[in-house]
Structures are given as structure tokens and as C-alpha cells.
Amino acid sequence: MKKTALYNIAVVTLALIAACIVAAVQPLFFSRENLANVACQATPLVIFAIAQMIPILTRGLDLSQGGVVVATSVAYALLAQQIGTGAGIPLALLTGFIAGAINGLLVAGFDISPFIVTFGMGSILQGLALVAANGQPISNVPAAFAAPFYAIVFHVPVPLIVAGLVAVFAWFVLEKTTIGRRIIAVGSNERAAFLSGIPVGSTLVMAYAMAGVLTSIGSILLSSRISSGHPTAGADTALQAVAAAVIGGVSLFGGRGTVVGAVAGAVFLTFVGNALNLLNVSSFFQYVAAGTLIILAVVADRLRNSSDNFMGRTK
């Protein structure tokens, strides 16, 4: 526990120092406009990171996120054309729910590696999205289509409200409900969870279904941001979301991670990209920076894990 607290303090301190250096070189970094930009830019990734965290907590992974994003995007656009934006959103969210539930059923029912199951599901959804959209972006959508990202309610941009609600919802489920505690238990030690009577199968199905729905919510923000249904934009979502979650301290070994951490990881990654843009750092070099951060985060995770084992358990 002490190690974890120390880690958190170290990360926050380093982030603040980095922010001060950037602000000294480029004063625009802390301008109101820029902070507002970054906050909105970060919202889809924040939601994707929270969604991704839930299967990771069960010691799994959801590589179908990219597929869910593009399939939801195309579904949202087609539905918006047919029955309107308002009615289209809940139906589009079903895309993620169904895909997630199937992921969960396969992982739990056949005891297959989530890596393979979700990878396959992602590919299926990617293909279906291309077929449904005929390989083209769907752009002739109603004007309200872009509202989820660009509308402002009581002076607050809607994407911030949506991301906030998703964060509170996920926090509530994980911290305050039985299903949340079961998810953590399954991820910490699946065998022990099973022996203590936790229904591991249904817990996994719930976890993946929840990840799917939340990913679909993020996809609706993303589609609205680009004001079109797009069969390929966002296909690399899963890896970015994993990176954000890991940087936020969510452990790939399962059972450990917080919503606050996932949100912080996503916001941090977005800020890094923004800072490098404002400092005119080549976008090629930005990959190096992002990759370095991700590796550092995983190494830190590993160190925390092994030291906890060392102190807390006997082998």
C-alpha cells in the first residue's frame, strides 16, 4: 500500500513538473481555450479507457473495442438517417452491448483466451461496418448528429457531461455494487473467487457487456466529433485505451485499478499529445514519446506488483 501511494505521488509530481516546463516554453498551454480544447478532445479516450479497464480488472482484455467503435459509428449514422438522432442513439448502443455480451459468453463459456475472442469479434465488427457502410463514410446525416460532441448545456460542453456521467456510473458499479466487487474478486484470483461461490461466468459476461456499451457511448461522441458515420476511423481504439488505462495505474495482472486512474491516464495521454503539438514537436517523434510513457507505466506496474507480492505473501 505504501509503495502504491508513493507511486501515485511520484507520478503526479512528475506530471506537474512536466506541465510547468511545457507552460514555461509555450504559455498558451494553460490558456483557457487550450484547456477547454484538451478537455473535450480527451472525452472519447476517457470513456474508452474506463470501458477497457473493466475487462482488464477481470484479468482479461477487450481488443474488439475498435470494431465496436466503427460498428456503432456506422449503426448510429444509418439509424440517424432512418429514424432520427434521438431514437438512433439507444439502438446504436445495443451494438456494443450485444458484441460485449457475446465476448463474455465465449470467454466464460468456453474458457478461451479473451485476447483471441475479442480480437476475432473486433474483426467481425470491422467487416460488418464496412459492408453496412459500403466502404464509404456516411455523411448525409441530420444536423443533430453532431450535437453529442458540440452542443453546450448550461455553459458546459456535452462531451464533458457524458464523460463525467460515465465515470460516476463506472465508479458506482465497481465500488458500490456486488457485481463490481465480484469483478475485482475474479480478477484478483479467479480460482479463489470460484471456490467462494462467486458466479465467475455471469460476472465475466456482465464485465464485457458493460465494456461494450461504454465503448459504444464513446463511439457516439467520436462519430459526432467527425459529424459522420465512419467504417474505419477509430479502429485502433483498443490499444490506445489499454495504454491510457495502464498509464492510469490499472494493472494488466487484474484486480487492481480505479476509475479515477483510468480517467487520469486518458487525460494525461491527450495532454502529452497536445503539449507536443503546441511545442511543434514532429508527429513522428510523438510516437516515441507515447511509447516510452506506456513502457514506463508497465514497468512501474510490474515493480509495484512484485514488491507487493514480496511483502505481502510467502511463496
Place this chain on the structure above:
Amino acid sequence: MKRKSISVFLLLLVIATVGVLVWRSNLPSGPTRNKVVVTNAVVHVDENASLQDPKPIRRYKIGVLFPFLASPFWVNEAYGILDQAKKLNVDVVWLSADGYDNIAKQNSQIEDLAVQHVDAILLAATSATGTVPAVNRASSLGIPVFAHVTSSDTGKVLSSVIDDDVSIGRKQGEFMGKVLGGQGQVAMLDGPAAADWSTRRVRGFKDVLAQEYPGIRIVAERYGTPDRDDALRLTQDILSANPNLNGIFTVADGMAMGAADAAVAAGRIGSITITTASFSREAVPYMEKGLIKLNVDENPVLMGRLSINNVVNGLNGTPVPQIIYVPNPAITAQSLRSVDAAHQWAPPGWTLH
């Protein structure tokens, strides 16, 4: 538990604070600008026209956005932009979305440039429709937006220097139709699914075949990234499935080279006509050997130079046309010699960094 509650409270606080920050956020006005004057003109630049370099009336800072830089075409175009900017003493901040699918990333880059108060944004859009909201936003903040190579579907783009992609496809269709004598089977290697430039070239090619050469049948059509590896693999499969294939259309010559390699390996290059576009330096040996029969030229370096000139003219207050089309001559092995390399390619060894 208490600590968790505090964390959530802090999170909500952060969200609320940022929300308040957004409230009526306005950019402080940048340096005073001339109003950009746009005429309704559509200009087709002549291939042999000499460039009229404008003189910037002060040192401008232009934000340039690329959708992608990992192909010869974009590197050559970037060279035209950066070299011309250097020549005119204009500062350039450039960013790449690194993929046509990264539309949200490009929207973020547009917003990041707007925050920097650049004098103008010169955009090559990842997606014509997807970039509309961000371009509108930059424009509403008073930043003039120009386009190069690929534009955005909004009236807020003041002036564009672009290819006529439909005509690039049509030229390939007309050539294919004549060479095959109006009869035969062709395969199509399209670019990335949902990339507008590719979609328009494909449409131009198909329109010509449908209208003028109904005897030519399209037996296969595949999407792929415009590079050799992908095209090689796709073509191998197409050749196996279609023993009587007579022609292959490709959207860009990275693909044409892969297709040619596959056809040579299968011993069928003699019976297959390959057409393409982009005209990169790497494709020249393929054309000399007759492996690629037609390559529609896009003049990327010229396009880059014209784009910077167009922005500087606009910022100077000189009227600029709505659209400037660069010349897209169809090049065959016979006309290779007459090509002006300075309009096509960055000097050997030139790099972006």
C-alpha cells in the same frame, strides 16, 4: 472507502472547473489581418506556367496539416510546401495525422493550431466530411483556412489547391479502354476504404468504362493501403482467381509496383495492362521496362509550392481563386523524358527532419 470518495469528488471538481473554463471562452484577437478576398474563379494551372512568387507583407506563421506522410507523394508535396515557405520567408508549423482514419486526431490538430493564433491553416483533410466541425470552429475564431491536395466539405475553406481526382480516374479508364479495344476483364486495386481521394478516382474510372467501354468487365475490386506489400498480396490472389485478366487499375503507383511485381512473378505481365497515378520516382524504372503502362502525374512539389503561394496571396489581401487545379498529365513510357522532375520530386536525400 473515504479516500475513494475524495478521489471521485476531486474528479468531479476537475470536470466542473474545466467546464467553467470553457464558458464563453474566446480567443484574444491575434495580429490584425487583411481580409482574405476570394473570387469565384476556378483556375487550371498550365503545366509549363512559371510560378509567380508573392512577397509576404509581414512574416506569416502558417499551420500546415498532412493526413499522412509515409508515402512518396506526401513527402514530395511536403517538400514543395516547406521549400517554398523557406524561399518566401514564411514560418511553417506542420503536423501529420499519420493515417486517413485518424480524423479525430486531425480535428484536434486543427484546434491546437487555432489556439496558437497561426495566421492561416493550410489543411489536407483526412476526410472531407469528418473535418467540417473543426474547420468551422477554426474559421469562427477568425483563422482563415486554406486547403491543399484534399479539401473539407465546408464553405469555410476559402481556397483550395487540389488534384482533379475524378479526372485522374477517367484518364486511366480511357487509356485502359483503348488499349484493351473495349473488351476484356480488369481488376481494381482501390485505396484505403473510405478515403475520399481514392473514392473519386475509382468513380472516374468506373464512369468511363460504364459509359464508353461497356464490353470491359470489372472482375475484382479490393481495398488496400497504397503500398507494395498489400498490393502484391491482393494481386497474387486476383491473378489466381482470374486466369483471363487483361488489366489492373490502381489508385496510386505504390500499389501499381506491387501489382507489377506479382504479375511478373506469375509470368503474366505480357498480357496485363497496369495503369496508375501519383508518378513517384520509384515507379520510373517500372515504366521504362513497360511494366506500368500509364501513370497519371499529380505534380506534388508544384502543388506544395502553389499552396504556399496561395495562402500568402490570400493573407496579403490579393484576391485568390476558389479552386486551383494542378495539371494532371497522363505519362507513358514515351513521354517519360519530357517530365520536369523539379515539379515532381524532392531532391534525392531530402528528408522531413
